[in-house]
Amino acid sequence: MTPYSKDFPVSWEELHRNARALSWRLLEQGPWKGIIAITRGGLVPAAILCREMDIRLIDTICIVSYGAGEKADGVMKQGELNVLKGVEGDGEGFILIDDLVDTGRTAAKVREMLPKAHFATIYAKPAGKPLVDTFITEVSQDTWIRFPWDMEYTFSTPLADRHAK
Secondary structure, X not given: OOOXXXXXXXXXXXXXXXXXHHHHHHHOOOOOOEEEXXXXXXXXXXXXHHHHHOOOOEEEEEEEEEEEEXXXXXXXXXXXXXXEEOOOOOOOOEEEEEEEEOOOHHHHHHHHHOOOOEEEEEEEOOOXXXXXXXXXXXXXXOEEEEOHHHOOOOOOOOHXXXXXX
């Protein structure tokens, strides 16, 4: 049984608007040396933040937390954390960015690696929220966020029809 009972699709426009809102908040807390994106989800928000905040230095931490091909009820299952690439230093003066914090497992690992970085996400769920310094939108723990890079445009069954079954 999947732990996700709600579906939250995010459009490119909504993601961009929320990343800009995150930029406004972070600009007030700068100056910043650079941005460290957690791949893969943090790459698109990092690009938007870099543009909006006029930051040119960007690096990545590459962590795999969802097993390749492992699915439960059509949703990827979280597996063991595997750090593929880290960064030098303790993160001081840097923004650490990801698309969301979910269970907090990845967040705890990157916090351990970069304890002085300012951790920001666009979306936060209750289990991971305490590990993030700045976020824009909170969603319930039982919600699966569908990012625009994971979707195709297709027919959507009306909600009333889904509940009638």
